[in-house]
Amino acid sequence: MxxxxxxxxxxxxxxxxxxxxxxxxxxxxxxxxxxxxxxxxxxxxxxxxxxxxxxxxxxxxxxxxxxxxxxxxxxxxxxxxxxxxxxxxxxxxxxxxxxxxxxxxxxxxxxxxxxxxxxxxxxxxxxxxxxxxxxxxxxxxxxxxxxxxxxxxxxxxxxxxxxxxxxxxxxxxxxxxxxxxxxxxxxxxxxxxxxxxxxxxxxxxxxxxxxxxxxxxxxxxxxxxxxxxxxxxxxxxxxxxxxxxxxxxxxxxxxxxxxxxxxxxxxxxxxxxxxxxxxxxxxxxxxxxxxxxxxxxxxxxxxxxxxxxxxxxxxxxxxxxxxxxxxxxxxxxxxxxxxxxxxxxxxxVGRASTDLIKSGGYRIGAGEVENALLDHPAVSEAAVVGVAHEDLGQEVVAYVVADGVGERELIDFVAGHLSVHKRPRRIRFLDALPRNAMGKPQKKLLPPL
The missing domain is CATH 3.40.50.12780 (ANL, N-terminal domain)
Structure with a gap:
């Protein structure tokens, strides 16, 4: 039964x-x-x-x-x-x-x-x-x-x-x-x-x-x-x-x-x-x-x-x-x-992919956050990674190429589109993302914060 x-x-x-x-x-x-x-x-x-x-x-x-x-x-x-x-x-x-x-x-x-x-x-x-x-x-x-x-x-x-x-x-x-x-x-x-x-x-x-x-x-x-x-x-x-x-x-x-x-x-x-x-x-x-x-x-x-x-x-x-x-x-x-x-x-002992971030008990897909950032008209490129964090396990960090926009505005923009816990905690502005010959961003080559 x-x-x-x-x-x-x-x-x-x-x-x-x-x-x-x-x-x-x-x-x-x-x-x-x-x-x-x-x-x-x-x-x-x-x-x-x-x-x-x-x-x-x-x-x-x-x-x-x-x-x-x-x-x-x-x-x-x-x-x-x-x-x-x-x-x-x-x-x-x-x-x-x-x-x-x-x-x-x-x-x-x-x-x-x-x-x-x-x-x-x-x-x-x-x-x-x-x-x-x-x-x-x-x-x-x-x-x-x-x-x-x-x-x-x-x-x-x-x-x-x-x-x-x-x-x-x-x-x-x-x-x-x-x-x-x-x-x-x-x-x-x-x-x-x-x-x-x-x-x-x-x-x-x-x-x-x-x-x-x-x-x-x-x-x-x-x-x-x-x-x-x-x-x-x-x-x-x-x-x-x-x-x-x-x-x-x-x-x-x-x-x-x-x-x-x-x-x-x-x-x-x-x-x-x-x-x-x-x-x-x-x-x-x-x-x-x-x-x-x-x-x-x-x-x-x-x-x-x-x-x-x-x-x-x-x-x-x-x-x-x-x-x-x-x-x-x-x-x-x-x-x-x-x-x-x-x-x-x-x-x-680890993750087969580098693009799944575990922060505060949440599983966060980097691609979803990247897509949200790219929805902002001032952002032309975005790469999101998880960085070791004492409290959260990992924190969401974004590297972006953007013109005329600040860190707080982008963080709030993502929080307004996705769940708040998926927002980047920090943003690093770059002139360009490192890419391979196929044009794919190389996250392992991103500069340290």
């Missing part, structure tokens, strides 16, 4: 603060009622979008889509008009929940529709690649269930946990793990609104999620870090956790953080275990049912390829991109360079 995706939504042990998001609480029964009202209004739609603010209304909107079997397209709340228009047009979303369709936590519907099939699309998550606009990854219900059940096993995740995080609700980490995970396991969820050290310290959780930027800030606030010493598990993901931050958390909280690895297209595939060894730079072992291998191995490292039940069903409307993402024998090409130790522990 297939377990419903949101297995605990109306289960036993409900409490009035089963979910608390940015200070607003509701029970699972109240959430189901509000989501049922949404489901009744959108049943039969091709897909729906939701502006994914940190709110109980966002959760009710997403759950409403899942109940009705309508694919949900989360919109970054800081998306500029060009990015928002692209996602809505590309996804074919017929309605925006909370705008075209009301989402009211006081409304209590009674959805009685059947559980959608496991192969049906639950979410369409837009992910940045190295070139062009973001692509919509089709995430099946079965993939989400397999991912979450694997993490239940790896992290010993139970209904007795209180999960705390303050991550955005439009990507895998914050939405799939951080919200749907709580609704599948039945644990209490506290979303802090913003992931500040003070908010994490005050939440009193047993299980915490954060990206390296969050954990580096926690370590710089020793009082807040020590307040987490009673937690059962601290989990870091979305980018590599710097070893000094790993060691700082261990020193201040008395425990080593768990690191895990995944992508939008694969969800979480590899993780350290609650009952296993945790060491800096190691992302652990494959989840149940997931297989990994290294392609073109050199000196014990190679591009990581994965296969298993957590994978996406392809890019929406892009069969060629979908085909290119897989090997001839059906393994997904992650584009990340990994090493596998003798005991099977995986370490991610």
């Amino acid at each position: 297939t377990v419903p995706l949101l297995a605990s939504l109306a289960g036993p042990g409900d409490r009035p603060d089963a979910l608390t998001i940015a200070g607003q609480s509701c029970s699972r029964e109240q959430l189901r009622g509000a989501a049922s009202a949404v489901a009744s209004r959108i049943a039969g739609a091709k897909s729906v979008a939701v502006r994914a603010t940190p709110s109980v209304e966002t959760v009710a909107a997403v759950v409403g889509g899942l109940l009705a079997g309508v694919p949900v397209v989360p919109l970054p709340p800081d998306a500029g008009p060009a990015e928002r228009e692209h996602i809505l047009r590309d996804s074919g979303a017929e309605l925006v929940l909370g705008e075209d369709v009301p989402v009211d936590m006081r409304e209590q519907g009674s959805w009685t529709g059947a559980e959608p099939g496991p192969a049906s699309t639950a979410l369409v998550l837009y992910t940045s690649g190295t070139t062009g606009a973001p692509k919509g990854a089709l995430i099946p219900r079965a993939a989400i269930a397999a991912c979450l059940d694997g993490l239940v096993d790896a992290w010993q995740w139970t209904p007795e946990d209180t999960l705390v995080h303050g991550l955005p609700l439009f990507h895998v980490h914050g939405l799939v793990l951080g919200v749907l995970g709580a609704l599948r396991t039945g644990c209490r969820l506290v979303h802090t609104g913003r992931p500040t050290p003070e908010a994490y310290a005050a939440a009193g959780g047993s299980l915490y999620f954060g990206v390296p930027t969050v954990w580096s800030r926690v370590v710089r606030d020793p009082a807040a870090a020590r307040a987490l010493s009673g937690a059962r598990l601290l989990v870091s993901g979305s980018a590599a956790l710097p070893a000094p931050v790993f060691r700082g958390l261990e020193e201040l909280t008395g425990q080593r953080p768990v690191e895990r690895y995944g992508m939008t297209e694969t969800l979480i595939t590899v993780s350290a275990r609650a009952d296993g060894e945790r060491r800096p730079g190691a992302v652990g072992l494959p989840l149940p049912g997931v297989r990994t291998r290294l392609a073109a191995t050199e000196s014990g490292i190679g591009e990581l390829e994965v296969s298993g039940p957590t994978l996406f069903a392809g890019y929406l409307g892009r069969p060629e991109a979908t085909s290119a993402a897989y090997t001839a024998d059906g393994w997904f090409r992650t584009g990340d360079i990994a090493a596998v130790d003798e005991d099977g522990t995986h370490r991610i």
Whole structure:
């Protein structure tokens, strides 16, 4: 018998603060009622979008889509008009929940529709690649269930946990793990609104999620870090956790953080275990049912390829991109360079491409930022790179050839077109970009800042 995706939504042990998001609480029964009202209004739609603010209304909107079997397209709340228009047009979303369709936590519907099939699309998550606009990854219900059940096993995740995080609700980490995970396991969820050290310290959780930027800030606030010493598990993901931050958390909280690895297209595939060894730079072992291998191995490292039940069903409307993402024998090409130790522990050691930037837990495609810069009439050339940054992991830096425009104007211009987190933090003006004989910019030849 297939377990419903949101297995605990109306289960036993409900409490009035089963979910608390940015200070607003509701029970699972109240959430189901509000989501049922949404489901009744959108049943039969091709897909729906939701502006994914940190709110109980966002959760009710997403759950409403899942109940009705309508694919949900989360919109970054800081998306500029060009990015928002692209996602809505590309996804074919017929309605925006909370705008075209009301989402009211006081409304209590009674959805009685059947559980959608496991192969049906639950979410369409837009992910940045190295070139062009973001692509919509089709995430099946079965993939989400397999991912979450694997993490239940790896992290010993139970209904007795209180999960705390303050991550955005439009990507895998914050939405799939951080919200749907709580609704599948039945644990209490506290979303802090913003992931500040003070908010994490005050939440009193047993299980915490954060990206390296969050954990580096926690370590710089020793009082807040020590307040987490009673937690059962601290989990870091979305980018590599710097070893000094790993060691700082261990020193201040008395425990080593768990690191895990995944992508939008694969969800979480590899993780350290609650009952296993945790060491800096190691992302652990494959989840149940997931297989990994290294392609073109050199000196014990190679591009990581994965296969298993957590994978996406392809890019929406892009069969060629979908085909290119897989090997001839059906393994997904992650584009990340990994090493596998003798005991099977995986370490991610780099990126096959230099054009995917990981900043503050976000994956940012350099080509998307370059295209936004080139939309400015004063910019004739642009090259965007990620530069090591103590807090963000990497910061977005742009090299541009431009006439009559300043750094602040260009930064604000990009922030007005794309999500704010994709804006360049610094801009270097050049007379020309270094290029090869084919005219392609040579980023490795860009001058140092």
